[in-house]
Amino acid sequence: MTVDKARIELLQGTLDLLILSTLVFGPSHGHAIARQIRTVSEEVLHVETGSLYPALHRLEAHGWIASDWKLSDKGKRAKYYRLTRSGRTQLVHEQSKWDQLTAAMARVLRPAE
Amino acid sequence: MLHRLRARLRSLWRWRRQESDLAQEIQFHLSEEADERVAAGCSPDQARLAARRDFGNVASVRARTRDVWVWPWLQDLGQDVRFACRLLARDRWFTLAAGLPVGFAGAFVVGKVLEGALLRTSPSDPATLASIIALLLGVTLTACVVPARRAAHAGVRAGYSGNAKMNKLLPSLGFIPVRRLSTPVFNERPVLTAIYCVPSTA
Numbered sequence: 001m002t003v004d005k006a007r008i009e010l011l012q013g014t015l016d017l018l019i020l021s022t023l024v025f026g027p028s029h030g031h032a033i034a035r036q037i038r039t040v041s042e043e044v045l046h047v048e049t050g051s052l053y054p055a056l057h058r059l060e061a062h063g064w065i066a067s068d069w070k071l072s073d074k075g076k077r078a079k080y081y082r083l084t085r086s087g088r089t090q091l092v093h094e095q096s097k098w099d100q101l102t103a104a105m106a107r108v109l110r111p112a113e
Numbered sequence: 114m115l116h117r118l119r120a121r122l123r124s125l126w127r128w129r130r131q132e133s134d135l136a137q138e139i140q141f142h143l144s145e146e147a148d149e150r151v152a153a154g155c156s157p158d159q160a161r162l163a164a165r166r167d168f169g170n171v172a173s174v175r176a177r178t179r180d181v182w183v184w185p186w187l188q189d190l191g192q193d194v195r196f197a198c199r200l201l202a203r204d205r206w207f208t209l210a211a212g213l214p215v216g217f218a219g220a221f222v223v224g225k226v227l228e229g230a231l232l233r234t235s236p237s238d239p240a241t242l243a244s245i246i247a248l249l250l251g252v253t254l255t256a257c258v259v260p261a262r263r264a265a266h267a268g269v270r271a272g273y274s275g276n277a278k279m280n281k282l283l284p285s286l287g288f289i290p291v292r293r294l295s296t297p298v299f300n301e302r303p304v305l306t307a308i309y310c311v312p313s314t315a
Contacts, residue, residue: 029138029141029142029145030138030141030142031141031142031145031146032145048169049139049142049168049169049174050169050170050173050174050177053135053138053139053174053177053178054174054177054178054180054181057135057178057181057182058181061181061182061184069134072141072145074148076141076144077137077141078138078141079134079137079138079141
């Protein structure tokens with residue numbers, strides 16, 4: 001297994017936010033969601049499958065995402081997840097929580113500039 | 114009752130479907146990962162192996178995902194237990210009549226099995242059996258009496274009616290409907306049920 005130096009471990013609770021915001025662009029399956037997060041973060045964030053699938057199923061149980069079996073562009077049956085209406089509300093909520101957290105972290109780490 | 118049973122079966126069926134869905138989902142992930150590697154120039158065999166290695170332990174991913182389903186399932190189960198308790202409470206005489214012979218037969222059989230394990234006391238010893246029965250009766254009575262006494266202390270005399278005619282008659286006699294429920298209280302079939310409160314004279 002190759003170990004990237006640039007790779008950063010995902011913080012607890014941030015995966016849900018990442019998944020929800022990835023699905024804003026349209027329905028997607030688990031593999032594509034993980035790839036999207038990896039490429040958009042420029043290879044910094046790698047989602048482990050052991051966290052990805054439990055997270056997807058948990059979000060679905062909350063009703064924030066829903067799933068359908070559809071054929072992928074290569075003609076294989078895949079489970080596509082999409083954002084629900086309450087998922088969008090949750091995304092806005094989580095995003096503002098995240099903004100608060102990063103702002104607070106920045107204030108503590110770089111006080112009085 | 115039949116409806117509940119159907120729901121229960123549906124939930125079991127759903128569990129099995131979730132299992133096979135997850136297996137297919139993981140299979141799809143592995144094949145996508147392998148395809149990506151083939152596109153990057155790997156041989157198909159190498160690609161498949163590498164995809165598996167990167168995925169990690171399939172069984173553990175499945176187990177961790179399954180954990181997510183357990184909680185709603187347990188809640189369903191809790192609902193079933195509450196429903197069963199309500200049925201038992203409604204048909205308490207039947208429950209008692211059915212429970213006594215079954216209980217006695219059970220006690221006898223278990224007693225025979227335990228006989229070897231007990232020291233200096235017989236499991237069918239009348240005093241022991243009687244005290245167990247008394248204890249169980251005490252628990253049952255407490256469970257009935259305590260809520261009743263609480264209601265009495267609160268100064269509320271209340272009753273409920275699930276009968277359409279009575280529901281029309283009672284309000285005209287001065288009984289105040291406290292809560293109307295379209296959900297069943299002690300009936301499996303939803304009938305309009307209302308809880309009544311006798312107006313206090315004070």
